[in-house]
Amino acid sequence: DAMVIQNPRYQVTQFGKPVTLSCSQTLNHNVMYWYQQKSSQAPKLLFHYYDKDFNNEADTPDNFQSRRPNTSFCFLDIRSPGLGDAAMYLCATSRGYPGTVGYNEQFFGPGTRLTVL
Amino acid sequence: EDQVTQSPEALRLQEGESSSLNCSYTVSGLRGLFWYRQDPGKGPEFLFTLYSAGEEKEKERLKATLTKKESFLHITAPKPEDSATYLCAVQAGGNTGKLIFGQGTTLQVKP
Numbered sequence: 732d733a734m735v736i737q738n739p740r741y742q743v744t745q746f747g748k749p750v751t752l753s754c755s756q757t758l759n760h761n762v763m764y765w766y767q768q769k770s771s772q773a774p775k776l777l778f779h780y781y782d783k784d785f786n787n788e789a790d791t792p793d794n795f796q797s798r799r800p801n802t803s804f805c806f807l808d809i810r811s812p813g814l815g816d817a818a819m820y821l822c823a824t825s826r827g828y829p830g831t832v833g834y835n836e837q838f839f840g841p842g843t844r845l846t847v848l
Numbered sequence: 849e850d851q852v853t854q855s856p857e858a859l860r861l862q863e864g865e866s867s868s869l870n871c872s873y874t875v876s877g878l879r880g881l882f883w884y885r886q887d888p889g890k891g892p893e894f895l896f897t898l899y900s901a902g903e904e905k906e907k908e909r910l911k912a913t914l915t916k917k918e919s920f921l922h923i924t925a926p927k928p929e930d931s932a933t934y935l936c937a938v939q940a941g942g943n944t945g946k947l948i949f950g951q952g953t954t955l956q957v958k959p
Contacts, residue, residue, distance in 0.1 A: 735891075762945060773852075773935070773949035774892070786944060821891050828945050835880055835945050839891035 734758070735840035737822050743846045744812050752807040752843045754822030762828065763805040764837060765797060766821040774821055780805060781828065809845075817847045850875045850940045854950035861926055861957050869921040869934055869953045877941025881919050883912050884935040886952070892935055926957045 736755045744750040754763065762781050766774040778787045780799040794816070796808045809816055819842045827834035853872045861867055873881065880899050884892035896905045898914040905912050909930065911922040921934055933954045937947040 737891075764945075771951075773951050774947070775949075776946050779944065779946075788946075819889075823891075825945055835939060836882070836894055836897055837945070837947060838894055839884075842889075842891045844889070 735822055735824055735838055737820075737840040737843050739843060740841060741844050741846070743848065744809075745848050746813065747811045750809050750812055750845065752809075752820050752845070754805045754807070754840055755803050756822075756824045756840075757803070758824055758826075758838065759802065760824035760826050760838075761802075762825045763799060764823040764825070765795075765805070765807050766823065768819040768821055768842070770818075777807070812845070812847045814847050817845055819844050850938065850948050852936055852938055852948055852950035854934075854936050854953050856953060857951065858954045859956070861923075861955065863927055863957055863959050864925045866922070866924045866926070868923070869936075869955070871919040871921070871936030871950055872917060873919070873936075873938045873950075874917075875938045875940045875948070879939040879941065881914055882937045882939070882947065883910075883919070883921055884937065886933045886935055888933075895934075923955070926955070928957045928959050931955055931957045 738753045764779040765777045768774040777791045799805045821842045822840045823837040825837045851874050855870045883895040886892045896912040901916045909924050913920045933952040935952045937949045
């Protein structure tokens with residue numbers, strides 16, 4: 732089945748120790764998104780890629796970076812995690828941008844729960 | 849500012865007791881309104897997309913409707929397995945596909 736896969740499902744890191752979260756997709760979608768969801772809060776978009784074009788949200792901290800080496804994979808790098816970065820990180824994909832019906836539905840992976848000690 | 853508000857925050861139902869969840873939104877140029885189901889510790893699962901006022905979509909016991917200011921998710925004769933958090937999100941004008949989510953409604957259905 733076509734799907735969005737995130738690894739690891741659970742990640743524990745220490746304050747200030749860099750961490751990388753991984754997302755892969757077999758849907759062959761053009762767009763990949765990273766959302767942050769803190770406990771009992773709504774998911775919040777951090778950034779996204781359309782193919783290799785990177786689009787950062789204005790309020791995403793510089794501590795968060797991303798890489799997309801190919802269509803299937805996207806990585807979220809947190810350079811110096813703080814206690815406030817503990818959250819569920821969700822990867823999502825869509826076929827394209829809005830404008831064509833059926834192109835803008837976003838499909839989410841299972842998430843990576845990040846704990847910062 | 850684009851905004852999504854869901855109510856109630858939490859809802860407890862008996863099995864078979866129908867009800868509705870509300871999603872009110874203010875957005876400049878609605879591209880689409882989305883409903884997702886999220887189980888604890890998991891990613892959101894896509895349910896519906898609605899594009900224009902008057903549109904309705906159904907899936908099993910769920911029916912989503914859309915007006916110019918709000919959307920309803922109607923749950924008919926719910927079962928315990930319908931227990932989850934239901935998220936509403938809007939896609940505003942512009943081309944990035946960014947979703948703006950509401951806080952969600954946590955539904956508990958008791959047998």
